[in-house]
Amino acid sequence: MTTANVSVEQNGAVMRLTAGGADHRFHAVWLRDNALDDATRAPGNGQRLITLGDIPAGTIVADAAVTGDEVAVTFAPEEKAVRFPLTWLQTHSYDQRPARAAGWLADDVQTFDAGLDAGAVTASFEEISLNQSALASWLGDVARYGFARLTDGPVTSGALLKIVDLFGYVRETNYGKWFEVRTEINPSNLAYTSLGLQAHTDNPYRDPAPTLQILYCLENAAEGGDSQVIDGFRAAQRLRDEDPDGFACLAAHCARFEYNGANGVHLLARRPMIELAPDGELIGLRFNNRSAAPITDVPFDEMERYYAAYRRLGEIIDDPAMAVSFKMAPGESFIVDNTRVLHARTGYAGSSGNRWLQGCYADKDGLLSTLSALRAA
């Protein structure tokens, strides 16, 4: 059992817990707001039953004591007594947070380059459909690498929806519940040609952009048409390490993206190419030469630096050392975290055979929820 001590400081405004060799200070109002008792949190669904306005403004910790594995706390003026497990307090400590450089990543994110063994993030369609632990492992790869593959799926139109059914919900758009990726005569989008496509994230002109994309192969007899994925977080961090000012410049200003290619559709978004949380966590990348609209939100004096960083980011993304390449066979598919991992295809000769993929969008909330629930099961 842990040796733990609590003391009350600053006339009750702060409680200090010393446990496991570390000090954890908590403000009285924070403790009261996060009380775990049944009058504060609904027992069944865990939702908070009170608002901050229900907590008196001058709330203090009147008394605090370690009792076994818990800390008993009494708040004044409410005269409310509650208990917090010691481990809960340690887990939720906000004292002494480490300083982190802009562009930091969450602990469970692992970046990759061409050295990633694509086989290590590849599972069998049938196995993840039947086996919950295989599904959890595959979803874990998507969460960690932002990319994973499937083999041995049915060569059937619409089969990609069965993948989404395993973890979440399709994001339907003007492209439909899913869309055909093959050569068209009058393409509404360059994706529907045999042109090579520079690595990109999809639909940056949409806000919110879809956070997941699946591409599923039904036919691939053409010469060329290989698939590539590039970790945009790795690329952004390379830029940061080479040129911190350029990285900061791309993050500090909004780009614009636009799609106006079909009747009745006009999509427009104003978002940065490199998106940081307020505390500098790297949380998103938008990169798409086809739909990049004129950038008009960068001050004149910074535009040169902005374009230099934009150019360098593109060079890093185009660097063969970054790309995981593969050619999909019918029944194979891959999924990317579209806020992070770019995908590309090499051009192909339409005359040499057919290439037919289907694509769809989905969102990470459902995937991460399913993953969390599977891990907890």
Add this chain to the structure above:
Amino acid sequence: MTTANVSVEQNGAVMRLTAGGADHRFHAVWLRDNALDDATRAPGNGQRLITLGDIPAGTIVADAAVTGDEVAVTFAPEEKAVRFPLTWLQTHSYDQRPARAAGWLADDVQTFDAGLDAGAVTASFEEISLNQSALASWLGDVARYGFARLTDGPVTSGALLKIVDLFGYVRETNYGKWFEVRTEINPSNLAYTSLGLQAHTDNPYRDPAPTLQILYCLENAAEGGDSQVIDGFRAAQRLRDEDPDGFACLAAHCARFEYNGANGVHLLARRPMIELAPDGELIGLRFNNRSAAPITDVPFDEMERYYAAYRRLGEIIDDPAMAVSFKMAPGESFIVDNTRVLHARTGYAGSSGNRWLQGCYADKDGLLSTLSALRAA
């Protein structure tokens, strides 16, 4: 016709356009990247056919001249000649952008408080279904105010989906394509009780959060159960004007939101309550006492200020001067921009009659696209 002059400066790195009494400087690389010719932009769908890597690094403007309503520009070393309409250059000028205080809003956003005449943002379900100009007007209200109402809809389960069909696509979630809002015996969410609900945005524990929500009334015979909407942007700007440091503190740190109320569902997001674009545009609000998880991303020394601002923001949101209140009759509905407008309900006496709403989520990209296309038609 406009009197216009162009000159080339800094050895071709910059072109200066003087037109309509204003100076507009453009960098050579920016002009080349945004060339409008058929080799740069695909004629049919307008997508860019080249990448920044296709543009030589040392690109300069070798020559520029006004010819009629256009500016003819020749780039070196490509020796590429293109033309830009004068009006296009003026529209896309990035020279001399105004400085704006954090929390600024896009020009087409208009904030509201209790003084908003709800009737002015109310349309007939049948009219917007049949009349494109009525639809454009109603969608324009959603874009401008983040809130609009409909009357005279069918009193039929699932009718709310017909509203979404008019402009976009449902965002399906673990709650379904749509969900029932009525008193349940073992509620997985406090929304499914007769409790009053403090004004909130929905699903802040989801990332991306749904950007639109529709609530549709099928039965409302209970005493109480009134609906309220509050403009979160107005509330955030009130906080900013009263307490700029508190506003900045809420924007500078991530809150956490969590939902763990049903089997197989565990949703968690780390996002700020007040979301700003990198250049300070106010673009989102997340506020929900029920699903607010312990805030652990605020440094100890700022937690007191953070909680004071959080409390004050809640007081502003609860201020009756902020709320537009109404009681929905069967067949009536409302839509909110869930990134901006909070909604609340007063408690009701379940014994006094039934209250039955249906809700669904959708996204703004489709709505704004439809609105833009209708306006252009």
